[in-house]
Amino acid sequence: MPLFNVYPLYNVTPVSAKGAYVYDENNTEYLDLYGGHAVISIGHAHPRYVEAITNQVSKLGFYSNAIQNPLQVELANKLEALSGCKDYELFLCNSGAEANENALKLASFQTNKSRVIAFKNGFHGRTSAAVAATDNKAIIAPINAQQKVTILDLNDLEAVKTELEKGDVCAVIVEFIQGVGGLDQATANFFEQVDLLCKANNTLFIADEVQSGYGRSGKFFAFQYYNVTPDIISIAKGMGNGFPIGGILIHPNIKAKFGMLGTTFGGNHLACAAGLAVLNVIEDEFLIDNVKVISEYFIKIAETIPQIKQIKGKGLMIGLEFDFEVSELRKKLIYDHHIFTGGASNKKLLRILPPLNINKGHINQFFEALVEALDE
Numbered sequence: 001m002p003l004f005n006v007y008p009l010y011n012v013t014p015v016s017a018k019g020a021y022v023y024d025e026n027n028t029e030y031l032d033l034y035g036g037h038a039v040i041s042i043g044h045a046h047p048r049y050v051e052a053i054t055n056q057v058s059k060l061g062f063y064s065n066a067i068q069n070p071l072q073v074e075l076a077n078k079l080e081a082l083s084g085c086k087d088y089e090l091f092l093c094n095s096g097a098e099a100n101e102n103a104l105k106l107a108s109f110q111t112n113k114s115r116v117i118a119f120k121n122g123f124h125g126r127t128s129a130a131v132a133a134t135d136n137k138a139i140i141a142p143i144n145a146q147q148k149v150t151i152l153d154l155n156d157l158e159a160v161k162t163e164l165e166k167g168d169v170c171a172v173i174v175e176f177i178q179g180v181g182g183l184d185q186a187t188a189n190f191f192e193q194v195d196l197l198c199k200a201n202n203t204l205f206i207a208d209e210v211q212s213g214y215g216r217s218g219k220f221f222a223f224q225y226y227n228v229t230p231d232i233i234s235i236a237k238g239m240g241n242g243f244p245i246g247g248i249l250i251h252p253n254i255k256a257k258f259g260m261l262g263t264t265f266g267g268n269h270l271a272c273a274a275g276l277a278v279l280n281v282i283e284d285e286f287l288i289d290n291v292k293v294i295s296e297y298f299i300k301i302a303e304t305i306p307q308i309k310q311i312k313g314k315g316l317m318i319g320l321e322f323d324f325e326v327s328e329l330r331k332k333l334i335y336d337h338h339i340f341t342g343g344a345s346n347k348k349l350l351r352i353l354p355p356l357n358i359n360k361g362h363i364n365q366f367f368e369a370l371v372e373a374l375d376e
């Protein structure tokens, strides 16, 4: 049976990986500055992660959400401690789209309203309401288009105010650092005023931290650079270091009711073991401090390269903008220099999303290759 052909593929076949490196079937080593779309947080095949998952699957890999699962409680407590998000409650699911889908659904339950405000170049996933809130017509099918979503410009505070005052908006959903769109960020004033406008208009403020969360921005969550209190925070990618797990942190103002949300696989034992190993490593290896140090080092070098016209993002969620489209450069980096990087909807932007425990040597390796590739 052929595979449904929806992914344009690079001609590379990874078969193993360790830390910041991926190896193909000929044992060629690739430096991974993309982490499989920002997923690899603690590095490939981290020994504590491998051990935690191996131990758990040999005991109990899965049981449904109809029984006590102390691993979920342990994960929630650890997440509260590391994120500093006190008193929020956790609902676990399996992916970023699912996290946002549940966030939007909860906002609609809570406010009894149904229109969503989202932003230009935003990406929130490919399911029903999440894709409708995504600014990409090519991936919105007619069945998704029936959702009520208004897409506004980032930083257009007046437009947000006008829309919220109409009284029918259940949620404003935003990435504090845009991922797929190309690392753009609104101003602090915009984020903080939108937060206040949401609170004044019985609208929930959803922080989509699926990509920017879990330390990638240099803080546990990117919204923590601002004075805002999101009602719901969605998480996924870095949370499982490759094991499918997602979730939403829910403000205590929102009260749970039996049956309101649910999932078969979400929060299963194996996923929790993976999620706990990730948090333990982030804490014990001071990975958020490492993000800040390496980010500064990276940006300092990037600033010396004349072809780089703009450096976007925060922490280890970095965009390098050129005055040409980067698809050929990415090919050179992967095929000639054996380095994975990412692209974005902004075709002139190279996305850098390495594991959070990357070191200065890896960054030097990248810039040596980049300079050579740019000179070729």
Ligand SMILES: Cc1ncc(COP(=O)(O)O)c(C=O)c1O
Binding pocket: 037, 095, 096, 097, 098, 100, 123, 124, 125, 126, 175, 179, 180, 208, 209, 210, 211, 212, 236, 237
């Ligand atoms: C900000 C953001 N939200 C949501 C998603 C969707 O996540 P998933 O692909 O796990 O459904 C993504 C994926 O790239 C993302 O970057």
